[in-house]
Amino acid sequence: xxxxxxxxxxxxxxxxxxxxxxSFTVPDNSLTVLLGPSGCGKSTILRLIAxxxxxxxxxxxxxGRDVTGLDPAKRGVSMVFQSYALFPHLTVAENILFGLKxxxxxKADRARRLETAARMVGLDGLLDRKPxxxxxxxxxxxxxxxxIVAEQPVCLMDEPLSNLDAKLRAEMRDEIRRLQRALGxxxxxxxxxxxxxxxxxxxxxxxxxGRIEQQGxxxxxxxxxxxxxxxxxxxxxxxxxxxxxxxxxxxxxxxEDVMLNGDGRPARVEALDYLGAxxxxxxxxDGEEIIARAPGRGAPQPGETVRVAWPAEAxxxxxxxxxxxxxxxx
Amino acid sequence: xxxxxxxxxxxxxxxxLIAFTYWPIGATVADSLFSRGNPIRPSRFIGLENxxxxxxDPIFWQVLWNNALFALGTIPASIALALMMALxxxxxxxxxxxxxxxxxxxxxxxxxxxxxxxxxxxxxxxxLIDQIAGLIGLPGHxxxxxxxxxxxxxxxxxxxxxxxxxxxxxxAALQTIPPELWEAARLEGAARWTYFRxxxxxxxxxxxxxxxxxxxxNSFKLVDHLFILTKGGPDNxxxxxxxxxxxxxxxFFDTTYAATLTVVLLLVLAVLSLVQxxxxxxxxxxx
Ligand SMILES: Nc1ncnc2c1ncn2[C@@H]1O[C@H](COP(=O)(O)OP(=O)(O)O)[C@@H](O)[C@H]1O
Ligand SMILES: [Mg+2]
Numbered sequence: 035x036x037x038x039x040x041x042x043x044x045x046x047x048x049x050x051x052x053x054x055x056x057s058f059t060v061p062d063n064s065l066t067v068l069l070g071p072s073g074c075g076k077s078t079i080l081r082l083i084a085x086x087x088x089x090x091x092x093x094x095x096x097x098g099r100d101v102t103g104l105d106p107a108k109r110g111v112s113m114v115f116q117s118y119a120l121f122p123h124l125t126v127a128e129n130i131l132f133g134l135k136x137x138x139x140x141k142a143d144r145a146r147r148l149e150t151a152a153r154m155v156g157l158d159g160l161l162d163r164k165p166x167x168x169x170x171x172x173x174x175x176x177x178x179x180x181x182i183v184a185e186q187p188v189c190l191m192d193e194p195l196s197n198l199d200a201k202l203r204a205e206m207r208d209e210i211r212r213l214q215r216a217l218g219x220x221x222x223x224x225x226x227x228x229x230x231x232x233x234x235x236x237x238x239x240x241x242x243x244g245r246i247e248q249q250g251x252x253x254x255x256x257x258x259x260x261x262x263x264x265x266x267x268x269x270x271x272x273x274x275x276x277x278x279x280x281x282x283x284x285x286x287x288x289x290e291d292v293m294l295n296g297d298g299r300p301a302r303v304e305a306l307d308y309l310g311a312x313x314x315x316x317x318x319x320d321g322e323e324i325i326a327r328a329p330g331r332g333a334p335q336p337g338e339t340v341r342v343a344w345p346a347e348a349x350x351x352x353x354x355x356x357x358x359x360x361x362x363x364x
Numbered sequence: 365x366x367x368x369x370x371x372x373x374x375x376x377x378x379x380x381l382i383a384f385t386y387w388p389i390g391a392t393v394a395d396s397l398f399s400r401g402n403p404i405r406p407s408r409f410i411g412l413e414n415x416x417x418x419x420x421d422p423i424f425w426q427v428l429w430n431n432a433l434f435a436l437g438t439i440p441a442s443i444a445l446a447l448m449m450a451l452x453x454x455x456x457x458x459x460x461x462x463x464x465x466x467x468x469x470x471x472x473x474x475x476x477x478x479x480x481x482x483x484x485x486x487x488x489x490x491x492l493i494d495q496i497a498g499l500i501g502l503p504g505h506x507x508x509x510x511x512x513x514x515x516x517x518x519x520x521x522x523x524x525x526x527x528x529x530x531x532x533x534x535x536a537a538l539q540t541i542p543p544e545l546w547e548a549a550r551l552e553g554a555a556r557w558t559y560f561r562x563x564x565x566x567x568x569x570x571x572x573x574x575x576x577x578x579x580x581x582n583s584f585k586l587v588d589h590l591f592i593l594t595k596g597g598p599d600n601x602x603x604x605x606x607x608x609x610x611x612x613x614x615x616f617f618d619t620t621y622a623a624t625l626t627v628v629l630l631l632v633l634a635v636l637s638l639v640q641x642x643x644x645x646x647x648x649x650x651x
Contacts, residue, residue, distance in 0.1 A: 115544045115547070117542060123563075123566045132549070137552070
């Protein structure tokens with residue numbers, strides 16, 4: 035009913051394509067994350083869906099309706115900005131209700147929606163405050179409440195958590211996911227943080243330099259990365275990429291698949307990253323760096339030599355152009 | 365000990381303020397209570413007689429009225445124009461830098477130079493305005509010589525000069541307003557005008573207050589152009605309070621009456637600033 039389809043979308047600025055032929059669909063009532071490094075065109079795609087930018091080519095449909103040239107206010111979308119875009123001179127309640135007043139929603143209806151939204155995001159008692167007197171997390175909640183009262187079927191979020199500290203970020207991640215399910219929203223969520231993407235998404239669209247590297251549900255991206263870029267971008271620490279086995283190819287191995295016991299090739303421990311539950315070993319294997327996971331305690335010390343091996347089925351083979359050899363879906 | 369140092373630190377500023385502000389004000393008030401001295405009859409204390417004289421002086425009431433009209437004619441118009449120009453050149457348009465410079469140019473010209481330019485516009489028959497009017501068959505008009513049009517002509521010129529200056533402050537304020545506010549409002553269905561009325565204008569209020577104070581002070585302080593264009597005439601039709609003070613003091617050499625008029629000017633300015641700070645401050649959002 036409010037599924038989004040993006041077809042061959044292009045956005046050029048002075049000849050340079052920030053978005054270069056992007057197609058994907060977001061099923062009704064699901065959460066799709068646009069993931070990629072800074073500058074890869076995530077925000078631009080989101081703004082093209084919202085109608086805040088005009089496409090150079092391509093098409094956007096929402097709920098089967100072509101909205102490519104439509105006024106942003108008529109697309110049935112609400113948006114949460116990275117900076118929250120709260121109006122500094124209005125109170126929390128006025129901020130939340132701004133859109134409803136503009137759209138001339140009846141007063142009783144406004145009050146009802148405000149109350150529901152404030153309760154959902156935990157803003158009771160703060161409604162008379164100005165944004166300047168709120169914490170980052172509370173401002174974020176005001177921005178969420180604003181999209182809730184709008185009651186639009188589609189919600190777009192541009193790095194909404196990047197201004198929050200790590201603990202709050204984890205909390206808000208759950209909360210946004212809960213809201214999306216509870217309200218049945220069709221959501222496009224932009225982030226450069228692969229943890230956010232992996233934990234929240236029904237589907238991830240991984241972008242690089244304005245093009246899609248791979249799209250699919252998080253486990254698919256993790257288990258069958260379609261390109262060397264996807265392999266390195268998803269997973270923390272990233273996948274090891276080693277030259278070989280034949281010239282012009284790369285072999286990828288996840289750090290957790292590197293086994294340290296038994297026999298294998300000798301590697302020198304260069305450094306340790308102690309993380310508590312586990313320790314990351316940075317090894318030098320025939321002059322190439324490779325990371326392995328080891329238990330938190332009792333890991334080998336720098337300078338020691340260990341033997342590393344991995345099961346053949348844990349190997350991911352890539353051409354040196356970055357494309358997966360056994361044909362992962364792009 | 366602490367407050368001794370405090371007073372010491374305050375002293376240089378206090379000395380300057382007293383020497384160049386409060387002492388002259390006190391002296392002016394004192395002067396206004398004395399009669400005009402001449403070689404035969406020296407100046408003597410006459411109490412409020414000068415003020416009574418002023419109340420009966422029709423020219424005083426006329427310049428006060430002129431000044432009120434001048435303020436009403438220049439202040440809202442120059443502020444509105446400044447805001448409009450700032451909104452215009454704040455957008456990403458081709459030739460934006462050029463437009464900004466064009467709007468700002470009148471500001472960097474001295475008032476005397478501006479007056480000379482406008483003298484060329486207003487000159488009867490050969491002036492720019494009459495020449496253009498002549499092209500479409502309208503008769504010439506002596507804009508500065510006609511008591512009915514002279515104040516209007518001076519108001520137009522002053523607005524032209526002031527708007528560019530105020531535009532700079534609006535432009536600076538507009539640049540601090542994040543563009544997402546407009547985008548957020550737009551997604552909610554707000555038209556440009558709604559956004560302006562409900563969001564942009566309230567956020568610009570501190571700037572408007574600042575500009576308003578400047579505009580009001582200027583409407584009493586700016587008289588340079590009168591020296592070039594009209595000398596307050598014809599028949600005092602374009603005379604303003606400060607120019608009348610100047611005339612009284614340095615053309616008629618009536619320094620005590622000039623002091624009396626100055627006290628009135630000071631009172632007017634003091635009351636206006638008080639009203640602005642007390643009344644408007646309460647209704648303005650400061651971030
Ligand atoms: N208004 C604009 N004018 C010119 N170039 C832009 C504009 N907005 C974005 N870009 C360029 O488009 C590319 C993608 O930007 P963006 O979508 O913001 O990336 P992301 O959100 O993934 O960090 C960047 O190279 C950026 O410089
Ligand atoms: Mg971005």
